[in-house]
Amino acid sequence: MDTSSTAPTDTPAMATSDTSATKTPPPAIICIGMAGSGKTTFMQRLNAHLHAQKTPPYIVNLDPAVKNVPFERNIDIRDSVNYKEVMKQYNLGPNGGIMTCLNLFATKVDQVIGILEKRKDAGSIDCVLVDTPGQIECFVWSASGAIITDALASAFPTVIAYIIDTPRTTSPATFMSNMLYACSILYKTKLPMILVFNKTDAQDAAFAKEWMTDFEAFQRALRESEEGNDEGVGGSGYMASLLNSMSLMLDEFYKHLDLVAVSAMTGAGIEDFMVAVKGKCEEYERDYRPEMEKARKKRDEQRIKEKEKELDRLMKDMDVDGGVSSKSGRKKSMPKEEEEQDLLSDMESSDEEAGQGMQERDEDEGAMDEDEEGLQARYERELREKGGTDAGVLQDASLRRYLGANQM
Numbered sequence: 001m002d003t004s005s006t007a008p009t010d011t012p013a014m015a016t017s018d019t020s021a022t023k024t025p026p027p028a029i030i031c032i033g034m035a036g037s038g039k040t041t042f043m044q045r046l047n048a049h050l051h052a053q054k055t056p057p058y059i060v061n062l063d064p065a066v067k068n069v070p071f072e073r074n075i076d077i078r079d080s081v082n083y084k085e086v087m088k089q090y091n092l093g094p095n096g097g098i099m100t101c102l103n104l105f106a107t108k109v110d111q112v113i114g115i116l117e118k119r120k121d122a123g124s125i126d127c128v129l130v131d132t133p134g135q136i137e138c139f140v141w142s143a144s145g146a147i148i149t150d151a152l153a154s155a156f157p158t159v160i161a162y163i164i165d166t167p168r169t170t171s172p173a174t175f176m177s178n179m180l181y182a183c184s185i186l187y188k189t190k191l192p193m194i195l196v197f198n199k200t201d202a203q204d205a206a207f208a209k210e211w212m213t214d215f216e217a218f219q220r221a222l223r224e225s226e227e228g229n230d231e232g233v234g235g236s237g238y239m240a241s242l243l244n245s246m247s248l249m250l251d252e253f254y255k256h257l258d259l260v261a262v263s264a265m266t267g268a269g270i271e272d273f274m275v276a277v278k279g280k281c282e283e284y285e286r287d288y289r290p291e292m293e294k295a296r297k298k299r300d301e302q303r304i305k306e307k308e309k310e311l312d313r314l315m316k317d318m319d320v321d322g323g324v325s326s327k328s329g330r331k332k333s334m335p336k337e338e339e340e341q342d343l344l345s346d347m348e349s350s351d352e353e354a355g356q357g358m359q360e361r362d363e364d365e366g367a368m369d370e371d372e373e374g375l376q377a378r379y380e381r382e383l384r385e386k387g388g389t390d391a392g393v394l395q396d397a398s399l400r401r402y403l404g405a406n407q408m
């Protein structure tokens with residue numbers, strides 16, 4: 001298979017002048033957002049900002065389908081897998097191609113984390129930036145996306161930056177859809193999240209801040225859009241009441257989020273974003289890491305228990321526990337039901353040994369038996385019809401031998 005799947009290579013990140021920064025672990029920022037929300041532009045702006053601060057980030061591109069990336073990457077999925085070739089070889093569409101590339105890349109995630117950890121230990125990383133495919137579900141809802149995110153989160157304080165296209169979110173319906181998506185990503189990844197309202201040079205994000213902090217303001221906007229027959233709300237009472245109940249439910253969710261208004265185009269709000277990242281990293285260390293470690297410990301314990309159970313079962317199957325004195329012997333301390341079950345299987349096996357159990361029929365063998373029987377019956381009938389013993393026939397030594405052999 002020529003998917004050009006090679007080990008990820010990294011381009012050395014510039015060593016920072018201030019190695020004291022390594023005292024606090026560098027954050028990993030995973031940029032997720034709908035297609036066209038401005039992830040790449042945002043990363044480009046962030047990259048420029050961090051370079052200006054003399055803390056250049058370590059950049060990982062996980063979008064195999066992107067054509068031009070306007071900044072230097074240290075690790076690029078496109079160096080490991082060839083998106084077009086994957087599509088051709090597996091006969092896939094664009095989304096299937098992206099998912100397969102991510103799956104192939106996920107098999108090398110240990111190497112990627114190894115590279116990152118080496119750089120972290122050397123103190124040459126201040127921040128890891130990860131760009132993801134615009135087909136959000138390919139990353140968020142795929143097993144490989146979860147593997148990559150988990151691996152990163154186990155090595156670095158990881159923050160999700162959920163990029164939102166502000167001008168396209170001004171209607172209560174699209175706003176709510178976006179919030180639900182963010183909520184599901186938070187639930188899926190279980191990582192701290194920052195809502196990045198991008199393109200604020202084109203549309204102020206004040207309305208979003210208001211809707212997220214003042215439930216009544218959102219209700220008002222809902223009513224207005226219903227009266228104005230807004231896109232998605234459409235005068236149907238059902239949609240408005242659905243949004244209404246959802247906004248109540250999401251009220252709790254908003255409390256766990258930071259909202260930052262930025263313009264990737266002009267650079268406004270980037271500093272606020274970095275402050276929010278710092279806050280989320282503290283939150284990660286305080287709340288998320290202990291939870292993650294608890295979950296990992298539980299998973300390991302569960303795995304050990306399952307292994308012990310398997311081993312126990314295997315030992316029983318092999319009679320290593322000494323519970324059986326002989327094949328037909330009674331088994332020590334065995335519950336009645338189990339004993340019956342075991343007896344049944346013993347019977348089955350002894351039947352099999354005696355050749356009475358259910359066995360596959362050998363067709364040739366059966367045909368031969370029938371032929372032999374038929375021949376003997378035919379011969380006896382012949383004898384009877386010819387009046388008992390036909391000297392001529394019985395004198396035939398070979399036939400006598402044949403009859404004798406069959407009557408034995």
Ligand SMILES: Nc1nc2c(ncn2[C@@H]2O[C@H](COP(=O)(O)OP(=O)(O)OP(=O)(O)O)[C@@H](O)[C@H]2O)c(=O)[nH]1
Binds near residue numbers: 033041133135202266
């Ligand atoms: N006005 C304005 N336009 C922006 C801003 N950020 C991005 N854009 C524009 O939005 C469009 C999409 O930007 P990208 O950065 O390619 O978006 P993306 O999310 O990476 O796109 P995919 O990777 O294809 O999903 C481009 O035309 C950008 O110029 C911004 O802050 N303000």
